[in-house]
Amino acid sequence: MENVVLIIHLILSLGLIAVVLMQRSEGGGLGMGGGGGGGAMSGRAAATALGKVTWILAIAFIITSITLTIIAAEKAAGTSVIDRLGAAPETQESTPLTPPAGGLTPPTQGDADAPLVPAGD
Numbered sequence: 001m002e003n004v005v006l007i008i009h010l011i012l013s014l015g016l017i018a019v020v021l022m023q024r025s026e027g028g029g030l031g032m033g034g035g036g037g038g039g040a041m042s043g044r045a046a047a048t049a050l051g052k053v054t055w056i057l058a059i060a061f062i063i064t065s066i067t068l069t070i071i072a073a074e075k076a077a078g079t080s081v082i083d084r085l086g087a088a089p090e091t092q093e094s095t096p097l098t099p100p101a102g103g104l105t106p107p108t109q110g111d112a113d114a115p116l117v118p119a120g121d
Helices: 002-022 049-075 081-086 109-113
Strands: none
Touching: 002 049
């Protein structure tokens, strides 16, 4: 289900990009264009077909975004990461250390101050 919604989401995003790039510039962006005798400018221009398609794709994109968020939230664990950080780790029962076979023992605090000398010397 998630993959189907994700594929639809990607198709909608590519379609939205294409439709926005196909639209004619209104001339007011970034302070360019401006004035001119192109006719009377009304407060709200009539919606073109590309404008309607842009709105439809944008609404569908938002719906798929929300759907993907809901699907991801359902898959997530019941607690947040911060809740998991605050939890104390499980403690194991302490058992006395026994030296491993072969006579090797783990280093002690006194061994840290001793100089390193090869065993054969």
